[in-house]
Amino acid sequence: MNSAERKHKAAHTATLIFAGGLILLFLIFITVPLVSLFTRIGIEDMATALTSQTAIDALLLSATTATVSTIIVVIFGTPLAYINARIPYKGRNIVDTITDLPIVLPPTVAGLALLLAFGTNGLIGQYLYLGFGIRIAFTTVAVIIAQIFVASPFYIRQARSSFEAVDVDLEHASRTLGAGIFKTFVKVTLPIASGSLLSGIIMTFARALGEFGATMMFAGNLAGKTQTMPLAIYSVLQSDMSVSIALAIILVVFSFGIILIVKYIGSREGKKYV
Numbered sequence: 001m002n003s004a005e006r007k008h009k010a011a012h013t014a015t016l017i018f019a020g021g022l023i024l025l026f027l028i029f030i031t032v033p034l035v036s037l038f039t040r041i042g043i044e045d046m047a048t049a050l051t052s053q054t055a056i057d058a059l060l061l062s063a064t065t066a067t068v069s070t071i072i073v074v075i076f077g078t079p080l081a082y083i084n085a086r087i088p089y090k091g092r093n094i095v096d097t098i099t100d101l102p103i104v105l106p107p108t109v110a111g112l113a114l115l116l117a118f119g120t121n122g123l124i125g126q127y128l129y130l131g132f133g134i135r136i137a138f139t140t141v142a143v144i145i146a147q148i149f150v151a152s153p154f155y156i157r158q159a160r161s162s163f164e165a166v167d168v169d170l171e172h173a174s175r176t177l178g179a180g181i182f183k184t185f186v187k188v189t190l191p192i193a194s195g196s197l198l199s200g201i202i203m204t205f206a207r208a209l210g211e212f213g214a215t216m217m218f219a220g221n222l223a224g225k226t227q228t229m230p231l232a233i234y235s236v237l238q239s240d241m242s243v244s245i246a247l248a249i250i251l252v253v254f255s256f257g258i259i260l261i262v263k264y265i266g267s268r269e270g271k272k273y274v
Contacts, residue, residue, distance in 0.1 A: 034252055041245045049246035057224045058232035058247060065140065065228065066208040069147035073155050073204055078197075081159030082185065086168075096160075103153045110149055111217020118145065118218070142219035143226050147208035154207050158200030162193035199262045206258045210251060 041049070049055060080099075084092060102110060118125040119137040128134040136142050166189050174184040190197070212230040219226040221235055229251060233244045 037245055037249050037252060041242055041249070045242050046246045046249065049240070049242040050250075052240070052243055054223065054227075054232055054236055054240070055243050055247060058227055058229045059250075061140070061143070061224070061227065062209055062229040065143045065147060066205050069144045069151060069208045070155075070201060070205045072144070072148055073152045074201060077152055077156045078159055081156050082163050082189070084156075085160045085163035099156050100153050102150050107150065107211070107213020108217055111146060111214035114142070114146060114149060114214060114218040118142070137218060138220040138222065138226065140219075140225055143215055143228060146214040146218045147211050150211050150214050151204045151207040155200040155204040158203065159193075159197055162196035162200070163189065165196070166192045195265050199265045202258055202262055202265075206255060209254070 050059075084096060084099075115122065115137055117123050118128075120126060120129045120135060122137075125136055128136065136145065170188055170192070171184050174188045175181070179187065209228075210230055211228070212234070215226065215228060216231060216234075221227050221231045223232075223235075227235065229247050233247050233251075237244045
């Protein structure tokens with residue numbers, strides 16, 4: 001082995017050591033805080049904590065509101081994503097930018113904006129309250145609105161990418177065979193894009209389930225009414241840490257499972273086109 005080969009081998013070894021150390025450091029940084037949750041509570045204590053009224057109310061409310069908000073996002077977000085994927089129009093980039101804005105917007109700013117829009121003295125809320133007696137802020141409806149606001153971009157972005165990946169020639173072929181736009185969408189476009197759309201739905205549900213800041217600002221933290229799992233974790237942290245830890249563990253396990261499912265769906269979609 002000459003000197004050039006030795007230098008190359010030494011450089012390669014040093015790169016591997018550096019890369020391995022960097023990955024290890026990152027894994028330690030991420031996993032140690034998460035693992036610490038599981039070391040602070042036993043199975044029996046966790047079962048007791050999860051049967052408390054606070055935990056049950058938070059679990060039921062979170063599951064219900066996240067499900068409702070996800071359904072609403074899918075119903076309204078699917079046609080919007082398809083339009084943005086297939087129909088060119090002036091201002092489409094602006095629409096896309098506004099659609100993505102909640103992703104980077106601080107949750108507290110989102111909550112304050114919703115409050116100023118739909119509160120009893122808000123831009124829209126004042127007319128609903130004075131004209132019809134409808135109060136939105138600090139209700140369960142406000143929880144759903146906050147979840148829709150922050151979670152909708154996750155589905156709309158994924159749905160648009162899914163529709164853009166569908167071969168336009170397949171849609172044209174369907175229409176030349178006599179199928180209309182709607183039938184082509186249902187029979188051709190949706191089945192092809194279904195895997196990626198499912199990933200978007202799952203991510204949207206997970207984001208809605210974990211929403212905290214906007215919900216706190218717009219819906220408040222009322223037990224049994226607006227207190228979702230993240231808010232319950234925050235509320236009982238001082239009075240009953242076991243409940244906080246138990247709910248946190250559920251969210252961690254659920255989030256981990258969501259990522260695995262999305263990756264599995266993504267890998268299956270990738271194999272279809274190989």
